Amino acid sequence: MRLDASEYKPRRDQKKAMNRWNKFVLGQEYIRNAAKLCPKTREEKRYRKNTFDVRQRVHEAEYSQLKRPINPKTRRPIEPAHKFEVNIESDSLSITKYKVFLDYQITVHKDPKERWKQGDYKRFLCSGLRRKTVKQGSKEQKLGSYHQCYRLDGELIAVGVLDLLPNGVSSVYIYYDPKYEQWEFGKLSAMREIALALEEHHQYYYMDPESLSWDPLDSYVEKLDKRRYVSLARDRNSGEDQPKQPKDDDFVLPGEEEMSLFDIHMPGVLTLEKLKAQVDLDHWRLLVHNTLVEMTDLVGWETSNIKEPHAIKGIVAELAAALGPKVVKNSAVVLFNSG
Known part of the structure; x- marks a missing residue:
C-alpha cells in the first residue's frame, strides 16, 4: 500500500491511540505542573484543539522535546512519569533486539520458540539495504535499512524496521514487547513513520503486505462491504489449527531442498x-x-x-x-x- 505522506489524515482511533500513549508517558502530575509553570498561549491551545499535527504529536512525549521548568516547591525540574526516547539506528543485530522480537513472535503470532534462532532473525530483519547519506540540494537524506528503536525508561520496548528510499519510507516490520500490546504500537509506529517521511522529505509512505499470497478480487468485495479492512490471509490463519491432509507434492526427496x-x-x-x-x-x-x-x-x-x-x-x-x-x-x- 502506498500513501502520499502530505495527504495523510489520521482516523479518530489513530488520534486516540497517540493521545493515550502521550498521556501515559507524561503522567497527570507532569501535565498539571507543566500547565502551571509553562502554560501554552491562547493561539497554541486553539491550534492544538482544532488541528492534529502528526509531526508535532509523535514528538510530544519524547524526553528530549519536553519543557522541564523548575518547580518552585522542590527547586528541581519537573519530570514526566516515564522517559520516552526514539532513535533511528543501524539495522544491526543485538541480543536485546532479538529478545524483544522473540517474545513478540511467540506471544503475538504464536510461533514456536525454535522457529526463530538468532540467525533467522538476522536474515529476516538485519540484512537489508546498504546505508548511505546523499545530498538533495542543500539537504542530506539517509537511505538504506534502519531500525527505529523505541525506549521507555531506558528499556527497549519496540523496533520499527524501515527501508528509507529516495522517494519514500517503507515500513518493513514492527515488533514490540508484548507487555505494551494495549498501547497499539501498530498505529503509533505508522504515524511516526509518516511523520518521518514528511520531516525527511520523502513523498510516500509504504506499508508492506501482510502476506505474499494472491486472491481473486471477488473474494474481497463481499467482505469489504462489511469491514473497512480485509486480510484474507489473516482470516485463513485463524483456522490454521484444523488438520491438514498431506498432498502428494508435499513430499520431497531427503536433502533435495538443500541442493543448489x-x-x-x-x-x-x-x-x-x-x-x-x-x-x-x-x-x-x-x-x-x-x-x-x-x-x-x-x-x-x-x-x-x-x-x-x-x-x-x-x-x-x-x-x-x-x-x-x-x-x-x-x-x-x-x-x-x-x-
Missing part, C-alpha cells in the same frame, strides 16, 4: 562457470518499491555464498542461470519482504 541448482546440472540452465562468465550479478537491478538499486547494494551480498540455495546470492544466481544473460540484462528482480 548448479549441483543438479539441469538441462537448459547455465552452469556456474558460464553464469560467472556471461552475467554480471553484482549489477543486476533490484526493484524495491518503485526504486531501482543494484544487488551489490544489499548488505551481506559480497560475503553471501552463491552455491547456498537459501542465501540471497544463491537465489539470485539460480534465477539468472535459468533466465539467461539476455533476459537478465534487460530486467529487474522484485523481492518482497515476508511478514
